Amino acid sequence: MKTFTKRLLAVATLAILAASPLQAKTFKWAFQGDVQSLDPHALNETFTMGFMGNVYEALSAYTDDLELVPALAESWSNPEPSKWIIKLRKGVKFQEGGDFNADDVIFSWKRCLSEGSDMKGRAGLIKEMKKIDDYTVEAITPSPNPILMQEMAWLYIMDKEWSIEHKTAETTNVKGGEEGNYANMHANGTGPFIITDRQPDVKTIFKRNENYWGNPKTNITEGIFTPVKQAATRVAALISGELDLIYPVPVQDWKRLEKASGVKPLSGPEARTIFLGMDSSRDELLYSNIKGKNPLKDVRVRKAFAHALNLEAIHKKVMRGASTPAGLLVAPQVNGFSEALNTPYSYDPELSKKLLAEAGYPDGFEITIDCPNNRYVNDEKICQAAAGMLAKIGVKVEVFAQPKSKYFAKVLAQNNYDTSFYLLGWTPGSMDSHNVLINLLSCQNKEKKMGTFNFGNYCNAEIDALTDKVGSETNPAKRQAMIDKAFKIAKDEVAYLPIHQQPLSWGVRDGVSVSQRADNVLDLRSVVLQ
């Protein structure tokens, strides 16, 4: 009897819901932290950019499959190698009513060059911007740049009049001050969602923008975002039904989500590649018992390391089958990826021992690996697993795991790359291999801003030359051939030890459909609630 009444009630509720045309659909989700600022130019970081992408838009955008499509631009052309003509979309309005036009584009580009901006690098890809008419702009790049529009997808457009009216014509500065403060706490973009309430670290409420120019598939009318720092609390809130989606979910909690009713884990490959890097340039390793020489300078030792790592075991045991073992520094979603080069080094500890003996270290040696413990999925565990595997060929690895703030302070350029062996993860912001060539595979060069994240300073003049050419080659086939060639050299010389692409790890309530983008961005445009 009771169940019958319940059913009746359910049917009645459904009928009422179906009858009312204006269904309020509220979507509640949580991430482990909050955005630092609502200012779209203040921090160039994936979560912030993805979050703000619901409110602000750029000239181009990425689809759910990370394909580049026009957004606020209607189309673009590249008539001369260093000149771009961009046609803008007409009839687009900012959320507070302002019209979108060429002035806003040029204004936003200039704002990205202001002092507090973290987008200077991206804005610097354009040397000069000119207004041709209200809906056409011309951009001049310092050198030919085939992937300009890939980069522009992250340069959000603000309303010039609104910014000037609220004295936020310059980016919010970390130093504080009046300038820019308004955009730090308020947003006015052209995107499908409007921020109506913002309490940093507590709650952010989004309302659907009824005047949005596009036609996204989402049916949500309201979004409530709450950062929840503790993973256990986040998972509990999902299971108890207080939230519709959470990320990240710790890998060890997947089973719990599978068992619990009404929720499920959602996982897919992320475009982030996790790899180990080695100091192959210093004459003596900073953290090793071998004095007077650097064993990692010898390609045979690096090869020995490569063949000693059992990626399959890391995939199965550490990552519980959720990662994608890799042989390249770029993921399949990244432009320039090559399937042929992605085969991992074979697991062959006997070969490793032979190579070590040939190089003059038959009994191995000692080395310390630097490792973050709260940055990537199971980062510390990967280091420990790798240490165990290297122990089998006689290399004694001490794992030095620290929180990311301390880890990066130690290994980055500001501290003179104070490491001998380390774990790092990388997603190219532009989704293009050139970014990887510049940051990870070029020789360190402060003036040219090359090899900034090449902590071990693996250096090969041929790759440097190829990197330069890739940067300005506009023919896709020729460009791909050059990228392949550079990656092949890096692979033969064991510049790095790629481990895997880490898994995306989200948890959703049944009845929520969402596209899980490989760059770990949650785009509300793709969320459909049942």
Added chain:
Amino acid sequence: MVMLAVAFIAFSLFRYVGNPINNMVGQDTSIAEREEIRKQLGLDDPFFVQFGNFVIDAVHGEFGSSYRHRRPVSDLLAERLPATLELSFFSGMIALFIGIPMGIYTALNRKSVLSKIFMTLSLIGVSLPTFLIGILFILFFGVILQWLPTFGRGEVVQVGWWSTGLLTISGWKALIMPAVTLALFQMTLIMRLVRAEMLEVLQTDFIKFARARGLPTRSVHFRHALKNTLVPVITITGLQFGSIIAFAIITESVFQWPGMGLLFIQAIHEVDIPVMAAYLVMIALFFVVINLIVDILYFFVDPRLRVDRAAV
């Protein structure tokens, strides 16, 4: 003086927490730009210059801007203070109003079954870490029974600059679990303290005389014995209230309670030095003020102190 010392110790520790700049910029930001920001923020200055600047600004009530939020630290603390104070106040109340009666009961009825249950429970309360208790509560009341929300503060109402969760049902519901979690340790501590003091006082001569004079048991217990146990209880409770505020950090992070403790934890993760410094100095201030209040309270509870004072 205490606060100056706290600030000094805090500052000497900050150099070991990591480099804040890397959390403030994206991966594509060049080294030169990172160094530029570092210089602008004065992080390259010698230790004593940094410390001196901090103290001078702090005296003027100026704590600088948070690196992470890009807003004045004083605004952030003011925003978060109500949440922490409401939570601390209620868990203090729970600890007192349940802890003291439990203590009296167990002292007077030492042999009863209920006393033994109380004592066993108090052992659990003292020995289980707050973090675990919080998670167990969430699992039981939040996930399995679904009676109470698992995180956050519920709906809050803004009264002037004070945001309160006490005017909404969801606010009260959200308060229960964190407040009890935070109160548990203090409650068992107060209970055991009251019990021990009470037992001691009951052995003293003046209680025996009171009994001999034929005063009613009730009056002996509550008028004479209890009053004399209160001095140490007040001291401890006062100090514990300070530590409730300070140690709300763990409870706040388990329940995602948007108070100062959570702000502090996040500041540590992101190496947000101005927030860390201001928070520590503020907690030091709390302790100083609470100690002062406790000292003043003595005069009201213990007449002997008043006599001494008068004699001097």
